Amino acid sequence: MASDSEELSFVSFILKPGSSLHPTFLFAVDAAFALLFFVFLWSAYLTKGNPHFFVLMGIQLALWASVKWFVQELSKVPPANVTTSMETSTDKKEQ
Numbered sequence: 001m002a003s004d005s006e007e008l009s010f011v012s013f014i015l016k017p018g019s020s021l022h023p024t025f026l027f028a029v030d031a032a033f034a035l036l037f038f039v040f041l042w043s044a045y046l047t048k049g050n051p052h053f054f055v056l057m058g059i060q061l062a063l064w065a066s067v068k069w070f071v072q073e074l075s076k077v078p079p080a081n082v083t084t085s086m087e088t089s090t091d092k093k094e095q
Helices: 004-014 023-044 051-076 083-094
Strands: none
Touching: 023 051
């Protein structure tokens, strides 16, 4: 079982700016979408082809594709210069 410090470090890692491009985070997102897809697929099988599950699978696949597209576009954009509010207020005072 993982300790609290390991869980805290994983959560703090995910909440860092720019972590959405990290391969570990992207793997976790893909795993969650794949699991959700297989849950819908299994539910469709159990309900003997209920059309609602096929619609939900289509929506889920479209969401998965849009997330993958967004991450791809985000990786093309150069990182922005991040300024703190303290630097911004100092610059205003100098002017």
